[in-house]
Amino acid sequence: MININIFKALSNETRIEILRWLKEPNKHFDNPPGKDPQNIDEKGGVCVGVIQKKAQLSQSTTSQYLSMMQRAGLLKSERRGKWTYYRRNEKMIQDLSEFLKEKL
Numbered sequence: 001m002i003n004i005n006i007f008k009a010l011s012n013e014t015r016i017e018i019l020r021w022l023k024e025p026n027k028h029f030d031n032p033p034g035k036d037p038q039n040i041d042e043k044g045g046v047c048v049g050v051i052q053k054k055a056q057l058s059q060s061t062t063s064q065y066l067s068m069m070q071r072a073g074l075l076k077s078e079r080r081g082k083w084t085y086y087r088r089n090e091k092m093i094q095d096l097s098e099f100l101k102e103k104l
Contacts, residue, residue, distance in 0.1 A: 045085030
C-alpha cells in the first residue's frame, strides 16, 4: 500500500538524489580499503556520515532526511555498533513504480 509520506519524502531534490546515489552505491561513494568502518556494507548500505558528506548537509538535516525516507518505506537501515547504514527498499520502490503505472 502506498501512503502519502512517500510523496512527501520525494518532494525534495536532495532526498531524490540520495535515492539515486543509493541505487548504485559503489559508483557514487568511495569505499577505501583498510578503513573502519567501511563506507559501504556487503548489502549495499552506506554509512550516514558518507551520505552527509556527499550531500553537503548538516548532520541533523541528513538524519532528518534519512529518517523521513525510512518512515515512508523508501529506505532500510541497519545499525552496527555506532554506525548506521542505509540502503534502498527496492520492494517499496518497485511497488511505487507499479502504483504510478497502474493508478495514475
